[in-house]
Amino acid sequence: MSHHTELTDQQKDDAALWCARQAGGSMSPRRQAEFESWLNADKGNRIAFEEMRQLWGQLEQPAKRLAKQRRTVWHMIAGPFSRPVTIGMAFAVILVALCAVWSGNPWLLQNLRADIVAGPDVTSRFQLPDGSAVILAANSAVTTDFDGGRRSIELLRGQAFFNVVSRHGDPFTVTSGEASVRVVGTRFGVEHLNAGTVVTVEEGRVQVAGWQKNNNVEIGPGQQVSVLDGGLKTPRKVDPIWALSWLKGRLSVEDVRVADLVAQFARYENDRIVVMGALADKKISGTFTTANIPASLQTMAAALDAKVVRISPWMTVVY
Known part of the structure; x- marks a missing residue:
């Protein structure tokens, strides 16, 4: 496609993400509305998506031929999986690889899972369905589950600060790597690091657990605890302003x-x-x-x- 619009890296990342979501199957009405809103928000968004769509179109026929040639091997490996699902999986793997190369985004797979992905701003604030709020550091990502009365968040990467509202005693849970945090109403930060997770409490109390059996601790204001290899380190006193300085x-x-x-x-x-x-x-x-x-x-x-x-x-x- 020939055009004079200079596409940004963010537009390329977003276009790759939307193409991958569409190729993975039908999107929910909410996702479809988000896609249409993004598509119409900027001319460059539409151009980026069309370029990505054309790249996928060029790869689609070779992918179909490859899937057909390899279906016997796929069945041996996949066992009970049906052929349509197997071919769809082949398409998805190829598309994700293509998107990653095209967009240069090492976090593309996590973004596919995420419900909220923060942009390049130092911090971004998001309102949650239960009235709580989360502030994310740049390029942080979370999944959310508020169906059926649940209040669950998974921090896929980055840093998040939660201001949790109390709701009839219903727990609010955050998972990050091997750590799990359970609260009713409080203000606290969670950092997802390569080596583990760090939880810092500004207000209220939270219960932090690792994956190791009988491994949990309750911490309060001005306390911090790390979870490494599924185990809890000894909680320590910290200055929340210093420990949560990423908010500033x-x-x-x-x-x-x-x-x-x-x-x-x-x-x-x-x-x-x-x-x-x-x-x-x-x-x-x-x-x-x-x-x-x-x-x-x-x-x-x-x-x-x-x-x-x-x-x-x-x-x-x-x-």
């Missing part, structure tokens, strides 16, 4: 792995950031701005006697 555009860390800090930096950038060698496991403490990630990377590197090299428009290496 800062990342304040104490004795964290460089790889975990860089993973947080990466959510605020379109570039991929790679940490090389033993540097990834070194520990660092400090406060870094999220408004200027290249500057924060340089600050971190200076503290560790490391170097930062931008090797392409899409990748930065720290070593």
